[in-house]
Amino acid sequence: MPAMPTSLETTLQQAIALHRGGDGVAAEPLYRAVLADQPTHGEANHSLGMLLAQRGLDKESVAHFQAALKSQPGVGQYWLSYASALLATGHPREAQLVISRGQQRGLAGPAVDALLQKAQAALAPSAVDILFERGTAHAMQGRMPEAIAAYREVIAAAPDHAEAHFRLGSILSETGSIAEGFAHYMQRAALVHSGPTAPPDKPHPLHRIKHDREQAEYLAGTIVRDAAAQGFRLEDGTRLPGPAVNPANATPQLVRQWQDNHPKMVVIDDFLTPAALEKLRRYCAGSTIWHRNYDAGYIGATPEDGLACPLMAQIAEEIRATFPQMIGTHAFRYLGAFKYDSTLSTGTNTHADNSAVNVNLYIAPDEANLDGESGGMDIWDVAAPPGEEMRRYNSDEALARDFLEQSGAHLTRIPHRANRGVIFKSDLFHKTSDCRFREGYLSKRINVSLLFGHRGAPNSAG
Numbered sequence: 001m002p003a004m005p006t007s008l009e010t011t012l013q014q015a016i017a018l019h020r021g022g023d024g025v026a027a028e029p030l031y032r033a034v035l036a037d038q039p040t041h042g043e044a045n046h047s048l049g050m051l052l053a054q055r056g057l058d059k060e061s062v063a064h065f066q067a068a069l070k071s072q073p074g075v076g077q078y079w080l081s082y083a084s085a086l087l088a089t090g091h092p093r094e095a096q097l098v099i100s101r102g103q104q105r106g107l108a109g110p111a112v113d114a115l116l117q118k119a120q121a122a123l124a125p126s127a128v129d130i131l132f133e134r135g136t137a138h139a140m141q142g143r144m145p146e147a148i149a150a151y152r153e154v155i156a157a158a159p160d161h162a163e164a165h166f167r168l169g170s171i172l173s174e175t176g177s178i179a180e181g182f183a184h185y186m187q188r189a190a191l192v193h194s195g196p197t198a199p200p201d202k203p204h205p206l207h208r209i210k211h212d213r214e215q216a217e218y219l220a221g222t223i224v225r226d227a228a229a230q231g232f233r234l235e236d237g238t239r240l241p242g243p244a245v246n247p248a249n250a251t252p253q254l255v256r257q258w259q260d261n262h263p264k265m266v267v268i269d270d271f272l273t274p275a276a277l278e279k280l281r282r283y284c285a286g287s288t289i290w291h292r293n294y295d296a297g298y299i300g301a302t303p304e305d306g307l308a309c310p311l312m313a314q315i316a317e318e319i320r321a322t323f324p325q326m327i328g329t330h331a332f333r334y335l336g337a338f339k340y341d342s343t344l345s346t347g348t349n350t351h352a353d354n355s356a357v358n359v360n361l362y363i364a365p366d367e368a369n370l371d372g373e374s375g376g377m378d379i380w381d382v383a384a385p386p387g388e389e390m391r392r393y394n395s396d397e398a399l400a401r402d403f404l405e406q407s408g409a410h411l412t413r414i415p416h417r418a419n420r421g422v423i424f425k426s427d428l429f430h431k432t433s434d435c436r437f438r439e440g441y442l443s444k445r446i447n448v449s450l451l452f453g454h455r456g457a458p459n460s461a462g
Helices: 006-020 024-037 042-054 058-071 076-088 092-104 110-123 127-140 144-157 162-174 178-193 206-222 252-260 274-286 310-322 388-394 397-406
Strands: 265-268 292-294 298-301 332-340 355-362 377-383 411-414 420-425 428-432 445-454
Touching: 006 024, 006 042, 024 042, 042 058, 042 076, 058 076, 076 092, 076 110, 092 110, 127 144, 127 162, 144 162, 162 178, 162 332, 178 310, 206 274, 206 298, 252 265, 274 310, 310 332, 310 445, 377 397, 377 420, 388 397, 420 428
Parallel strands: none
Antiparallel strands: 265 420, 292 298, 298 332, 332 445, 355 420, 355 445, 377 411, 377 428
């Protein structure tokens, strides 16, 4: 390493003295001043890395330890510091490789042995990891009872295992135990979203930032404490003592309409009971569950982020019970809720879903919709080709539109109405209609989409 100018050497020694004396705040800018002039200096990089690690900033320390080692590979402590930082940041395999290379250069001693054992222990799967992988293998092979049993064992041993709650929630809800599955989805949501919020991997889009600000203002006006300080918050989403899905809609006329219609779809107004509609609106407004960002100006909520409240489980169960001729033997698969910005959204693209039957619910009030002839959904009378072709069309709007034009497809536009439900075959091409809604937090267009069955699965009632 080339000699450093005397002034910088003096600066470095001052930084080291301050650091050793416990004044890291004063030492840090001196270290950085040295590195600004000598970015590869081994001792300066290592000392700054140590200072950062002592503050718990392990990720920031890694690059400095790596630079120190690259500059002076003959210093044994630099190997140890770099490997320790890799371990602290969750990279045991890389730490093991660094130690191994150091040993090849003569690195040895109790500290080396202890660090190597720590890296090997981090790489060794725990009993819980083995159980979890066993559950995943069972699920991939279609052995759902065995998968359920394995995930239950994981949760019994590690109640805070968020991914096991997610997997168990998915399997249970898809195999008929909707309420129990939803409870595990909600456990996952609480584990992941409670406590301090980690910064996003990339900045949130403008429509998400706007939504979160408006929701915080709404919550601050409806509850005593400041909403911003609450983190993960859920509005009351308990089951209703009476029906959630309006039983008056289950008529012979509706069944005949479903059987005779092409495309296969029915529109049902007053879909939920008034109590269920009001409760669902409050839940969507007051729950901080909107974690999914979409580039087209809307955001989403999923079961594993908090949408799987008992009320939603009740709605999913009652849809199957109330409309057996349409849903038939198809089991519940998944659901999502989508909230659209009044001015920034372009809606979903033209697509089809890889399920058997879709149920779409619209819950925004009618007075929020500025165009009574639109704002709902567009459905074409042509199904998407299966498999890879459907994925291609779903990811390319122009390609999907060309396919519809060449197929001579006819469009049905279903206007938005508060508490309107649309049941249709999932493989039909569909999209969000053009929509204009009032500005304001409670005027945002919201639809809830529930999926039942798998595409192509037999259905004795369908």
